[in-house]
Amino acid sequence: MAISKFPIEAGHIVLFARAVGDDNPIYHDADYAKTTEPGATVAPPTFTMASAQFDPDYPLRPKNGQTWFGSGKEPTGLQRKEGSGGGGGGGGLHAEQHFEYHRHINPGDVLTATVKPGKTWEKEGRRSGKLVFSETVTEYRDQKGELVITARGVGVRTERPVDQN
Amino acid sequence: MALSARNLKVGDTYQEQIVENLTRTRLVQYAGASGDYNPVHTDEIFTTKVAGYPSVFAHGMLTMGMTGKMLTNYVGDGRLTKYGVRFTRQVWPGDTLTATAQVETIREEGGVHFVDLIVSTVNQDGAEVVSGYASARVDP
Numbered sequence: 001m002a003i004s005k006f007p008i009e010a011g012h013i014v015l016f017a018r019a020v021g022d023d024n025p026i027y028h029d030a031d032y033a034k035t036t037e038p039g040a041t042v043a044p045p046t047f048t049m050a051s052a053q054f055d056p057d058y059p060l061r062p063k064n065g066q067t068w069f070g071s072g073k074e075p076t077g078l079q080r081k082e083g084s085g086g087g088g089g090g091g092g093l094h095a096e097q098h099f100e101y102h103r104h105i106n107p108g109d110v111l112t113a114t115v116k117p118g119k120t121w122e123k124e125g126r127r128s129g130k131l132v133f134s135e136t137v138t139e140y141r142d143q144k145g146e147l148v149i150t151a152r153g154v155g156v157r158t159e160r161p162v163d164q165n
Numbered sequence: 166m167a168l169s170a171r172n173l174k175v176g177d178t179y180q181e182q183i184v185e186n187l188t189r190t191r192l193v194q195y196a197g198a199s200g201d202y203n204p205v206h207t208d209e210i211f212t213t214k215v216a217g218y219p220s221v222f223a224h225g226m227l228t229m230g231m232t233g234k235m236l237t238n239y240v241g242d243g244r245l246t247k248y249g250v251r252f253t254r255q256v257w258p259g260d261t262l263t264a265t266a267q268v269e270t271i272r273e274e275g276g277v278h279f280v281d282l283i284v285s286t287v288n289q290d291g292a293e294v295v296s297g298y299a300s301a302r303v304d305p
Binding site: 016 | 214
């Protein structure tokens, strides 16, 4: 998986900051942002997750001409593909996420992302049976080819939905 | 306002309530902004009838993002150098979350000062939902 063009856009940062409940004006007021230490709007720390919007193959987005596994009036009964991440029913959950910031990104940057698989390991869980962990490392580079953010994610597939007791 | 190494000491803590009574609409907002449309976060029928959970639940990354707001409010804009978490428990609609950063180390590398923080977010029952760390550049 790779993302060839992830444009960092001011409006997208506004929507993302609202979604995480962050009213800091650096995210929505460019004039204010000029007066801050970074001197411009920066993206919130977890913003690169939104690169999913620019990944043509991202599995957790409905696409024209393909049946979506979420419900309409009733569940579709469609099975998710292996490795589509997230969710229950013996599916995957997000276990860990790590970011290293080499530079904070601004509107106008255009990033690329390359994703490399990392380690996989297993563990017996108390609340969800056998757990299979797998790691991916995503490197985000800017328009000059410089590494700006390294993201390491760990997903876990559970044998059954996590017991809530 | 940036932090200053000379005013920090190990054990200092900073805390914020990052959400009160988390709504399903917030999960929809996060899905739309992030592009993660996994129905377990927004589709109650799928989540209860197919996935086998009692209701939709928050994206782990929404909780990490909200916890990140506490961090940037504490360390200042553009100051984080590292931020990582483990998701230790699911977050549900109706949850009220409080995030805390605790100073673990204050260090200097090549003339630049950094603070290392222990990060923890708990729900209204005091159960930890996110356990992590962060590092930030601070003033001398």
